[in-house]
Amino acid sequence: SMDIPVTQALGPQVGGHAGVLTTEDGSLLIKPALPQELEFYYALRQDPALDDLRSFTPTFLGTLKLEGKVESSDADLTSGAGIEHVDAEGKDMFSSIVLENLSYPFLKPNILDIKLGTVLYDDSASPEKVARMEKTAKETTSLETGVRLTGFQVYDNITGLPVNTPKSYGKSIKAHELGEGIAKFFPVGSPAAASSDSTEAPASSSGLPLESLLPILQTIREEIAEIKQVFSSLELRMVGGSLLIIYEADWKRAEDSIEKYLLGDSEDEEEKDNDKADKEDEEEVAEDDEDEDSEDTDPATTIGPPFVVKLIDFAHTKFVPGQGPDEGVILGLDTVLRLLDARLKEITPP
Ligand code: ADP
Ligand code: MN
Structure with missing residues (x-):
């Protein structure tokens, strides 16, 4: 199990039901999910027939069980999840999925x-x-x-x-x-x-x-x-x-x-250079990550798409x-x- 500080409602939620949360840093989204949605994301993770679709869906990181009022017993559905928390006392829990927050890399x-x-x-x-x-x-x-x-x-x-x-x-x-x-x-x-x-x-x-x-x-x-x-x-x-x-x-x-x-030049040589530069950037970010004061992974300092x-x-x-x-x-x-x-x-x- 993993500690995930869940502290805030998703700010920019333009549709759907209330109840979508983000992690403290805003990078992940936690959404209450029905068994059918869990099933879909598990299939997406495993089924090669869905390989092409995967890049057009948010990255799925796993499931989370939150203590809630909804009575359900879909516990076996969440086994094998990357992130999981089952309440020790076996209280009523409902499942949530943990997804990449797609709006995180943007400034506005x-x-x-x-x-x-x-x-x-x-x-x-x-x-x-x-x-x-x-x-x-x-x-x-x-x-x-x-x-x-x-x-x-x-x-x-x-x-x-x-x-x-x-x-x-x-x-x-x-x-x-x-x-x-x-x-x-x-x-x-x-x-x-x-x-x-x-x-x-x-x-x-x-x-x-x-x-x-x-x-x-x-x-x-x-x-x-x-x-x-x-x-x-x-x-x-x-x-x-x-x-x-x-x-x-x-x-x-x-x-x-x-x-x-x-606008990156599409010529092969140039692309390789860009990839290399990107990789160097990432390495730099990774190093800086160890420094707690670093803001390099903050969306304010990293240029997203x-x-x-x-x-x-x-x-x-x-x-x-x-x-x-x-x-x-x-x-x-x-x-x-x-x-x-x-x-x-x-x-x-x-
Ligand atoms: P619902 O079943 O409540 O309609 P959705 O999955 O449609 O749930 O999510 C509701 C809203 O939350 C969306 O309209 C969108 O604004 C936001 N949202 C959902 N998933 C993501 C995501 N992965 N990244 C960023 N925002 C999201
Ligand atoms: Mn919706």
Whole structure:
């Protein structure tokens, strides 16, 4: 067993149920999980057929048993976990999964949770729930497009604080308004604010300057196309799962990160040099780690990626061998690709 100081609620949680926690340093996320989600993450860890999907999901570190009010006895499911704690007195415990916190490497994470799929209930749902979920899908963008904007946060450049758009927004809009929603998540910041000595107020109070936003959007689009490719080869049903998109909203950090991760020369020799440099950096960090005063692994001093795109929330995901891919989720991924193409077109200068 391992001591994990669990001290805070996940700050930037843009969707889902309350109760997602992070470790003290914010690098790991602890989320209450149903047996089905545990099962999915164990399969993901072991099954070679899921190798390609693994890089598009948060790293799974293990499970944790927290003392709670939920009565359950799924103890055997957690055996073999990397991190485990079973209460000695055998009190009621519920299982949590420990995942990489995807927003940790960012200075100012803009975060969007897009719920995927047209079917929002699984086999275990009661007839009442099936009826309710079918109605919700029909009344929202889900049934028609395979997506619903669950919620998002976007940093304001003036206040320096994140602004949250709650799930009521994504639930209320029509399919033809999804583009506006995507534009709200990928606003173009005014270049006037780019120079620190400018006193001019920016035209848009949020968003990256176009020269940063364009390569980020373009690469996010490419990754989602890859996710679609991988997902199309799997016989899964992902009910109520999401595509989580996070990108850096801090102008300087985004610029540095793009330089480091996206603009690296793609020639082999250069790449090797970069890898070598990265490795040296890591070694340096590792050495400095022994020094307690070191801040090198703090996200404030380490340049993370300009964005991440991952599939999350496998609470109702199951394997359906022989039944083909999840067409509703694939429709959703196609919708996202179409929306990103439209946004790229909208903001690309003639
Ligand atoms: P729920 O079953 O409550 O919907 P989710 O897995 O969707 O649970 O998580 C809820 C929210 O927590 C997400 O919308 C997202 O904002 C945040 N979240 C979930 N997993 C991660 C992760 N690995 N890294 C960062 N944020 C996450
Ligand atoms: Mn969710």
